[in-house]
Amino acid sequence: MKRRARYRKDTSPSLPLHLTQRGVIVIGIALLVLSILVTAAFTAARSSAQTALEQAIAKNSAASQTTATAPLTGAASSSSTTDSGTESPAASASEHAEGGPDSTFDASQVHASADPLLVLVRKDLPLEPKEFKPQNLVSLAPGKTLVKEAADHFQELLNAAAQAGHSLRIESGYRSYNAQANLFTRYSNKYGAAYAEKISARPGTSEHQTGLAADIGYSNGQCSLHRCFGEMPGGQWVADHAAEFGFIVRYPQDKVAVTGYNFEPWHLRYIGVENARTYVESGKGSLEEFLNTL
Ligand SMILES: [Zn+2]
Structure with a gap:
């Protein structure tokens, strides 16, 4: 018990609790913004890749139609x-x-x-x-x-x-x-x-x-x-x-x-x-x- 109490005391933040909470919130928001940015970038990349693929398929199928014989x-x-x-x-x-x-x-x-x-x-x-x-x-x-x-x-x-x-x-x-x-x-x-x-x-x-x-x-x-x-x-x-x-x-x-x-x-x-x-x-x-x- 004593050890645990000491431990708690030792590890208890030196910063006031409300500051820690603010830090967590700031980090959380940062992570959220980052994840939105990453998702947006990924989606954009994927959609451009998909467009390129669709174009390639369309081109290919057009080509195969003209050379069907x-x-x-x-x-x-x-x-x-x-x-x-x-x-x-x-x-x-x-x-x-x-x-x-x-x-x-x-x-x-x-x-x-x-x-x-x-x-x-x-x-x-x-x-x-x-x-x-x-x-x-x-x-x-x-x-x-x-x-x-x-x-x-x-x-x-x-x-x-x-x-x-x-x-x-x-x-x-x-x-x-x-x-x-x-x-x-x-x-x-x-x-x-x-x-x-x-x-x-x-x-x-x-x-x-x-x-x-x-x-x-x-x-x-x-x-x-x-x-x-x-x-x-x-x-x-x-x-x-x-x-x-x-x-x-x-x-x-x-x-x-x-x-x-x-x-x-x-x-x-x-x-x-x-x-x-x-x-x-x-x-x-x-x-x-x-x-x-x-
Ligand atoms: Zn001939």
């Missing part, structure tokens, strides 16, 4: 990369994994040319007859053929590209009606006819069946059958120089509504050197529109 193409293309080197159905399907919108262009209004090099083949304009097979197919690489005139000019294009420092190759050339039919059936069985229609061309409607269309790509497979090919030096060289060898980039970025195909910087169509020169001069930018100037 890209993953499909990408997925199919990567399957083609696996079996590149062979003219397998998968390889043929990939680059024509047409997630692209349908053309709003009326193909029936297109002026048909008597020049066989200017034949127009579209999803809504099949070859006649549908089973058409070109003559004079020559090989550029194992399983990759083109009509001789186109093949010769394609080889010249490859040589010129190599001289300019771009090692390019043919990825896909002539594709038969049967190859396309098998492909379409395969996709149809797997995904249903409606979806197969979207990711692959029906037999008789692929430009590759003419033997005048070639897919070009880097020899090392970089960006093979992907739109990033168009942004690479080799792809840009092709866009700038293909016409000198009689080829046009058949599905340009700004002509999706006309061609009904998404941008395919790798898909070249041979129309002949003279025609290609006139084509460039016309400034039309699509085979459909060019034909209507003739």
Whole structure:
């Protein structure tokens, strides 16, 4: 008892009690103000972080909407990369994994040319007859053929590209009606006819069946059958120089509504050197529109 009493006495504040109470109140208020400030700062930081996140999500979702069809193409293309080197159905399907919108262009209004090099083949304009097979197919690489005139000019294009420092190759050339039919059936069985229609061309409607269309790509497979090919030096060289060898980039970025195909910087169509020169001069930018100037 005595010890406790002494203890109390020893520890009893030397300051008067009312001063201690005032101190406690001041500290309490200070703590309160501090906590309000901290909370406010934290809330502000969090809300700005949240805004940034929301903006990022909104941006991302907008981006994924504009490229909604890209993953499909990408997925199919990567399957083609696996079996590149062979003219397998998968390889043929990939680059024509047409997630692209349908053309709003009326193909029936297109002026048909008597020049066989200017034949127009579209999803809504099949070859006649549908089973058409070109003559004079020559090989550029194992399983990759083109009509001789186109093949010769394609080889010249490859040589010129190599001289300019771009090692390019043919990825896909002539594709038969049967190859396309098998492909379409395969996709149809797997995904249903409606979806197969979207990711692959029906037999008789692929430009590759003419033997005048070639897919070009880097020899090392970089960006093979992907739109990033168009942004690479080799792809840009092709866009700038293909016409000198009689080829046009058949599905340009700004002509999706006309061609009904998404941008395919790798898909070249041979129309002949003279025609290609006139084509460039016309400034039309699509085979459909060019034909209507003739
Ligand atoms: Zn192609």
